[in-house]
Amino acid sequence: MDAFILISFIIGGIIIALVVNIITQHNKVKRFAERLRRNFGQIERKEYDPEKAASYRGYYLNHLDDDGFYIDDITWNDAEGETLYNSINKCYSSCGDEYLYYTLRCIDTNPSKEKIDKYASQTDALIEDTELRVKLQLLFAKLGKTGKHSVFEYISLLSDVKKVPLILFYIVWLVYILIIGSFFINVTLGICLLIAWMIVCVFIYISHNKLVQNYITSFEYIVRTLIISEKAVAMKIPFYEEEYERLTELRKKLKGVKTSYLSFIKQSNRTGIADLASGMTAIINCFFLIDIFFFYKMLKYVIDNEDAYGEIFAILGKMESQISVANLKASLEDTCVPTFTDEKIIKGVDMIHPLVNNCVPNSFDNSKGMLITGSNASGKSTFLRSVLVNAILSESVYVACAKEFSFRSSELFSSMSLSDSLGTGESYYMAEINSINRIIKAKESGANVICFLDEVLRGTNTVERVAAATEILKYLTGENIITLAATHDIELTYLLEKDYDNHFFREEIRKDDDGKEDIYFSYKINDGRSDTRNALLLLKIKEYPSEIVENAQILSKGFVDTGKWQYDEG
Incomplete structure (x- = not known):
């Protein structure tokens, strides 16, 4: 009777725990859904976190050898691509x-x-x-994330995994059955044998777990991906009909991977919506080796159908990534579908940078090439980055942050934010000429190119910089290339006025109520060349010693008047 009461209490406790867990999970999902509705249409700048990069670059790195044009690291860094990605990502x-x-x-x-x-x-x-979007987001949240590493890091190494005969696992389970049978002979002996065998299984589990743990995590994710693909198809969203047909075809190729396996594969690494079953499953696996058994059982199917899984991954990825794109579009007052023309042109109407707060819109229409001048901090570099970012968004997710945005579809290159490297011993100037040389080679390949240059050859002396920059920029013209370049060298606007359209950004000097001077920037692009400088004025505003500012002004004026530097040491 006492044993019956004890068992009843245990069963009752388990039932209560399960009910509480179900209610808790339901409330968690409900709150999460409300947060999704509330936060849609909002975007904030999120800086790049190097520690997380490995978790989202796997699919990209796995396809670098495929046909197509990939934004190279220099251009991606100039566009602040990692920050752009992290800011718009709502997956x-x-x-x-x-x-x-x-x-x-x-x-x-x-x-x-x-x-x-x-x-x-x-x-x-x-x-x-809204409700359809939230249902999709909840579905993908259940799929969750793999953690610090991409699933593709492990799939590519599966062929190297040493296979274990499945009969060994059957032997382990057979021993458990025999031990249970021993309880009918001697309960004490049965208990001792059970404890001893469980300890043996724990050691077996630990030894195998070290070898296949990361792969098991990936296999868990593969199975969950297949489950989510089936649930996505069941939603019958009309505008994903083609994707659903393909998902159904691909699932047949992976029919050897049963979705029922997920009940036994360890779930503790999931970063989406988890539940109480994760811990219980981990304990069962530890004693019965079930997750390791299914790992070896599924190994051959996954190796033989890696491409099919990759395509399922891509289709689901496209569907969820489109929610991020939708969020970007909803967060801005003006976006448009870009227009791709056959003409050599790049045009924007009220274009902005999506990550610049209160960004001033700019309009431009160019078919020749743009040479942009202006004083420090006036908006030249931000303008170049804005055009570059919008070109990337246009050719990747078919959205531009403008009322209108049109250009000839092209390969995109830039050379804007370089630095020297102590590790490689490469100077800034060497980094510059190597960077620009790759753009020259792209132009020579005959492909259509749009390139962005900021302060060409700033790493060398003035005379050779102006001479070399003139010839480089002249070379980077032609029927298959449009170059947008920013410079402080006014000389270039004269030397290249036949090859480029001149544009500039300007500033105004204003005085506050106390009569103190300050600089106001409109951040609006204008036609023509800049005729102002503000470097020395900025020193004055920042309260540099008057001796520095006044002597620098005398030196500057002397050079402008005579074309020579004259320094009076007295």
């Missing part, structure tokens, strides 16, 4: 994380109108249908 699964990153760096230089229209209509539909 809750590794599929979405990795595919969004891949999409932003693998641009489409020959997009069809059908592809553009379909992508744009899908993101627009996600903006319009």
Whole structure:
């Protein structure tokens, strides 16, 4: 009777714990859904975190050898690509994380109108249908993330895993059955044998777990991906009909991987919406080696169908990444579907940078090349980055942060934010000429190119800089290339006025109520060349010693008047 009461209490406790867990999970999901509704249409700048990079670059790195044009590291860094990615990313699964990153760096230089229209209509539909969007987000949150590393890091190494005969696991379970049978002979002996065998299994588990732990985590994610693909198909969203058909075909290729396996594969590494079953499953696996058994059982299917899984991953990733694109579009007052023309042109109407707070919109229309001058901090570099970022977004996710944005689809290159390297011993100037040389080679390949240059050859002396920059910029013109360059060297605007259209940013000197001078920037681009300088005035405003400012002004005026530097040591 006492044993019956004890067992009843245990069963009752388990039932209560499960009920509480179900209610807790339901409330957690409900609060999460409300947060998704509330936060949609908001975007904030998030800086790059190097520690997280490995978790979302796997799919991109795994496809670098594929055909297509990829934004190289120099251009990506100039565009602050990592910050751009992290700021617009609203994904809750590794599929979405990795595919969004891949999409932003693998641009489409020959997009069809059908592809553009379909992508744009899908993101627009996600903006319009709040409840459908939230259901999709909840679904992908259940899929979750793999942690610090990409699933593709491990899949590529699966062929190196030493296989273990499955009969060994059957022997382990057979021993458990025999031990249970011993209870009918001698309970004490049975208990001792059970404890001893469980300890043996723990040691077996630990030894195998060290070898396959990371792979098991990936296999868990593979199974969850298949489950989510089935649930996504079951949602029957009309504008994803083609994707659903393909998911169904691909799932048949991976029919050897049963979704029921997920009940036994360890779930403690999930970073999405977890539940109480994770801990219980981990304990069961420790004693019965079930997750390791299913790992070896699924190993062959995954190796043989890696491409099929990769495509399922990509389709789901595209679907979730489109929610991030929809969020970007909803966060801005003006966005547009870019227009890709056959003409050599780049045009923007009220274009902004999506991550610059209160960004001043700028309009431009150029078919020749732009040479941009202006004083310090007037907006030259921000303008170049704005055009570059919008070109990347246009050729990757078919959205531009402008009322209108059109250009000839092109390969994108830049040389803007270089630095010297103590590790490689490469000087700033060497880094510059190597960077610009890759743009020259791209132009020579015959591909359509748009390039962005900021302060060409700033790492060398004035005379040789102006001479070399003139010839480089002149070379970077032609039928297949548009160059947008910013410079402080006014001489270039005269030397290259036949090759480039001149534009400039200006500032105004204003006085506050106390009569103190300050500089006001409009951040609006203008036609023509700059005729102002503000470097010395900025020194004065920042309260540098008057001796420095006044003597520098005398030196500067002397050079402008005579063309020679004259220094009076007295």
